[in-house]
Amino acid sequence: MTPTVAHLTTPDGVRLAHRTHVPTHAHTQGRTLLLLHGLAGHQGEWDDLVPRLLADGHRVVTYDARGHGASTRRPADMSRAACVRDAVTVIRELGLVHPGQASLTLVGQSLGGHTAFLAAAAHPELLDSLILIEAGPGAPDPTLPAHIAAWLDSWPTPFDSPSRAAEFFGHVAWSRNLERRADGWYPRVDRATMVAAIEEVAETSYLREWGAVTCPALVVRGANGTMPAADAGRMPSGRSPxxxxxxxxxxxxxxxxxxxxxxxxxxxxxxFLNSLA
Known part of the structure; x- marks a missing residue:
């Protein structure tokens, strides 16, 4: 059964919607995994993966990033630092680690992966491993905000039904992130907020932060994804020998x-998880 969505409030007043999934059986190798979704997404995107992780004995926590899903829709601050603080707040407020006993894996896809490795760089004491899905330091791209804006503008909203949204996006998970208004169904994101979320990524290099990550990391790339193979290939050499x-x-x-x-x-x-000590 899917856990009830709960909320916590960050120091700057943003409400974050989160869910905690607990395995039904104990497992000596069970870990805690915090899953971070990507831009314009929501925590329900992990619903096909969570039961598999629970079957392995892991506790799994998900949350809607600020500006997304059931969290605060239009926060004043969409900076990378704010998103890192949110991840840290979730970890601490929900008691996902204990002092001196970090057994937490951060898992992030796309922009969520970017947040995950920035959190790992800034707070190595809070986690002991990292899984990045189609995510890495990349390189600055000044055209990115315009591309994201054009992508958002291409959505034929309002949709007349969730099924039409699923057809357009290609996955039923995206249809679970809609709200109904008088004239149809709309994704639960704000265009300006989404563009603001990637403005720093477009103009900043994060190679130094990636080089500061000390924990074991798994980098996953989709064969037909948007992450260049060359970018992934350079990631091992960007860290300490x-x-x-x-x-x-x-x-x-x-x-x-x-x-x-x-x-x-x-x-x-x-x-990867089974190989960790």
Missing amino acids: GTRTDLTVVEDAGHDVHLDQPRRLHAAMSG
């Missing part, structure tokens, strides 16, 4: 690896 960075490619998957191939993604994640 001897720091573990595993690379894997999921076939028949695009940018939304977790939606396109949840079974194959789970297999890759399980192999």
